[in-house]
């Protein structure tokens with residue numbers, strides 16, 4: 001690790017100088033606090049990015065398997081999106097008035113994701129927040145339910161975890177407005193008995209969930225889990241919010257559509273506008289009818305659901321281009337086999353090195369975990385995390401031209417990723433593991 005750290009510092013003098021300069025104007029020297037988490041001593045500063053690659057200010061080129069933690073799953077600056085963005089930016093960026101694109105996008109979202117009515121935000125976090133508010137409003141219940149080690153953006157209610165079986169505020173939760181134990185029930189994924197018990201008091205407005213957990217490594221649902229969970233939720237009058245911000249990697253309609261799960265509210269953000277800020281949430285006819293009845297014209301601009309720039313013309317033009325011409329079925333047919341190739345390569349290296357790890361996949365997303373078999377829930381997945389080992393693997397890859405996400409070990413394929421990009425990662429992974437096991 002010291003060798004890798006030293007080699008990173010020597011190869012990045014310009015990034016080092018920018019980081020040093022940034023100490024005087026940016027809190028912690030970074031524009032956003034999580035940018036400190038990159039495996040090197042400082043983040044690499046980007047000169048430019050295109051497709052599945054980017055170049056840093058020191059002139060190194062990288063294969064980007066992080067892809068903005070899904071924000072750039074489309075590949076960086078895909079041509080159809082940048083053309084639409086360039087055109088719309090000359091014709092008005094934000095107006096507080098709808099454009100025809102909004103209607104086109106609403107119709108396409110309904111076709112893709114199967115829910116009829118849509119609203120827009122600037123982030124997936126906001127889409128989750130507003131969905132929770134709607135669920136609380138129409139059920140007149142105060143609590144929500146999430147899964148242990150979930151991540152749904154900076155949603156206050158979701159920063160809760162199980163510590164020795166007891167709910168507690170999550171490590172790293174900065175300035176919570178109230179203890180999330182007051183607002184939230186937290187259970188392990190794939191535990192139907194726990195779900196039944198948590199919903200039984202009939203005070204839970206909604207479940208906020210990813211259909212497959214992606215933020216603590218990939219944790220798949222047991223076969224039939226969601227069909228049973230949805231039935232339990234319905235029986236207890238709890239709404240199901242599916243956050244498909246990451247699981248859109250499963251296919252053009254997301255995971256729920258492909259597995260015949262029907263949520264009451266559907267959320268997506270990140271890649272939906274090729275990385276331009278945009279999020280959206282859609283709801284069922286029943287939810288639409290109930291919430292519409294409760295919002296009066298005079299008050300419709302207040303009440304905790306808003307955002308002056310939400311639904312702006314530029315984001316909507318970018319969403320339209322992304323849905324119509326970037327995140328197409330054709331693109332997924334290219335991306336998914338690349339993730340399969342990644343899994344084959346990494347699994348081969350794990351087997352050859354005889355280390356107790358495994359690699360798993362969801363659509364065009366792949367991830368290796370430091371345990372021999374797939375975890376069934378967030379608690380099991382988190383127990384296998386190893387911060388130092390993770391940093392070693394990430395820095396080893398970065399020093400050889402491959403960027404992984406700074407959180408766990410996720411790799412994502414974009415329509416612009418190539419087999420050669422995947423194979424480069426495989427060779428680097430083999431070498432990193434060989435050095436580890438030789439030590």
Ligand SMILES: Cc1ncc(COP(=O)(O)O)c(C=O)c1O
Nearest residue numbers: 123124125151152153243245246
């Ligand atoms: C599943 C999921 N939902 C929502 C979000 C929040 O997205 P944003 O930070 O763009 O609001 C994230 C971010 O990682 C996420 O993983």
